Amino acid sequence: MNLIDIALNLVLGAFLGTLGGLFGIGGGLIAIPALGVLFGLDQQLAQGTALVMVVPNVLLALWRYHQRNRIDVRHALTLGITSFAFALLGAGWAVSVDAERMRMAFVAFLVALAAYNFSRVYFRPSAGGTELRYPWPWLGALGSFAGLLGGLFGVGGAVLATPVLTSVFGTTQVVAQGLSLALAAPSTGVTLATYALHDHVDWALAVPLAVGGLLSISWGVKFAHALPERLLRALFAGFLMFCAVLLGLKV
Template identity: 75%
Template sequence: MIEWLLYIALGAALGTMGGLFGIGGGLIAIPALGVLFGLDQQLAQGTALVMVVPNVLLALWRYHQRNRIELRHALPLSLCSFVFAWLGSIWAVGLDAHSMRLGFVGFLVALAVWNVARIFLKVSPASAELRYAWPWLGVLGSFAGTMGGLFGVGGAVVATPILTSVFGTTQVVAQGLSLALAAPSTLVTLVTYGVHHSVDWGVGLPLAVGGLLSISWGVKLAHALPEKVLRVMFCGFLVVCAVMLGFEL
């Protein structure tokens, strides 16, 4: 019983961060499960997805309530991410666990560097309209879906910075679209990991309960913070995750 309460509390903390950054909480849940519970990379990713899937669905609904997500933009992202996340997850479950962890740390560092660079680069003002037509959203969905399936994070962390810097959306709009991308990709990735016995349901389910109780607070905070502050916090979040997992290599 005490273990379940601890898992729920951890899930609540992760869910708040997931809502704040529009990523479902999986990006920090994976290093937390690896460091705190000693799970190998595939098992950590699969277990984190049990929490991520309902968190993403709830966060998507909350974002849509506050800032309507355009279906014409969300649909190509979602469909392509679904197909390529499935392919990426099949690839992931067959890889060596240590190599997967090393790759995941590199993935986090690359994301952090890219987001730091974006803070200092001059960019065009954000617009309500995308700079590129919808077929390019399919390309983004394919790439982000592959990364999400491979690393079990849904692809939102890849899509969000690209949507703001390349497609010209605001941070909040980008996070909403990224959640639309992540919803189908996290679901198909969880199914694949589950079929290959890379999920600890006893840990994942209470994490999911905690996440569902708290993710709305994170979404509310995301809409209240200045955009630059949100980006700086996201960069720091990525670096902390990379350092946590780096100690486990």
């Protein structure tokens, strides 16, 4: 890889990092289809490579969200611990699944989530708050299921957790995105380790992406807190559908 390639990958990482901060997902959701379409990586290799960028991005974005809207430690630990345990199962399953079947399942997953989020934009759900609608131990069930999906798809856990937190637990979009990052932090770490042990990481491509993401993700967090709630939710839904279309080009 020459200097021009490294520079272009840094720019791509910066773009992905900004989106990751804006939507509270670390940038991996769009990185996976981008790596598949632009670089021709198969699904597992794209997910493992994206995770090298996602892990540090998630940690930095989590800190930025916590600075702006303090995250309850009990909520963060409940989501993080349960997602970590089930991410081990999901990641172990993911490295043994056929790559094309994995890609098709991921596309269907994104389309379903996008449709659900669009419905919540236009049906005017009740305004969210900073307090949970249900007792915090119930977050363990969300963390378990989201962690399993996160291990399987590389980034699915945080994407699933955000709409569940806003609709079921009654939080605002920004609070949900911060808690989703708390859920994603440990599960993405163990998922990356599993993918790396099975040689599903392109390190030469991943490292410049990670550096670019770290340089820009704070901008995305700042934008997220400046946007109106409904607009942020609509952008999140549109982003999911866009990623599904990109990834569908490879199916």
